[in-house]
Amino acid sequence: MKAIWVALLALLLGGAAQAEVAVPPLVRRVTDLTATLDAQQTQTLEARLAAFEAKKGAQLAVLIVPSTQPETIEQFGIRVAEAWKLGRKGVDDGALLLVAKNDRTLRIEVGYGLEGVLNDATAKRIVDEIIVPHFKRGEFYPGIESGTAAMLRVVDGESLPPPKRAAASGKYDIESLFFIAFGLVVVVGGMLRALLGRFPAALLMGGALGGLAWLMVAPLLVALLVGFMAFVFVLLGGSGRGYGGGGVGGTSGGG
Structure with missing residues (x-):
């Protein structure tokens, strides 16, 4: 009986040694x-x-x-x-x-x-x-x-399908897009408002920036939001007067 157990143990150890x-x-x-x-x-x-x-x-x-x-x-x-x-x-x-x-x-x-x-x-x-x-x-x-x-x-050297853009890059594009849109609204929006008037300029900027957003970023909701914000900023912006000094130049004469 002891010999049988020894043989079984040897088989088990041998199998373990040969495991993949x-x-x-x-x-x-x-x-x-x-x-x-x-x-x-x-x-x-x-x-x-x-x-x-x-x-x-x-x-x-x-x-x-x-x-x-x-x-x-x-x-x-x-x-x-x-x-x-x-x-x-x-x-x-x-x-x-x-x-x-x-x-x-x-x-x-x-x-x-x-x-x-x-x-x-x-x-x-x-x-x-x-x-x-x-x-x-x-x-x-x-x-x-x-x-x-x-x-x-x-x-x-092999012709392969191009890699997909990483999902994380979408966040970067959206953030960049808002900065670009804000800059365009401030600079271009003011010029268009002076040339076309408030409402036409607001429509033009809203449509243009909304279309740009749709091309750069896939979600349609983001594009609509950018376009609406541009429309509102151009329509309501620039209503105040310029902030400037009212000082009088020259010297005060002495008595």
Whole structure:
């Protein structure tokens, strides 16, 4: 009986030792589970990949793990690609540079949307001719930096749908629009009021600024609000007299 329990324990331990490496969550563009890169190197790579994604739309990421065993790097790379789902939905323009440091293997996984330009032959050339020579000299950051730079250059030549404007930029546009509208009302509104009269000038400024707002910012309500405010300001503004001094020039004569 004791021998049976020992055999079962050995099987359990052996199975645990052969468990698949867990795929880490995608929380950043550069994930280093080996502490190979320092903070500055990681930040530099992150910034470059983020800037490219904002400009081009394609999403590239780097993952460094100690090992993919018991799986091959190809098997593990497929699991990472399925879990991370890099690239835009419907475009599938993601790519992954995967490095298994202790296994001395690496691989580039490419989404279908980039296979026309970052194909197997090109990916192999980047690995063999750019990254591996650095790795053989123990230069891991230069290898990863040069490899990702080569990937970005290749992907940059592919015709892809333009990236969508970030949602946060809408807030900036609305704030800027109100400043622009206020400046136009003060400067142009006064000139039009003098030339056309209050009501025609107010109608013209309200319509013009409302149309400008509609072109710059999607929400129709914002455009209507800007147009109405411009109409009211031009219609009611400038009713007071100019603020000026009433002093008398000259010198007071002495007796």
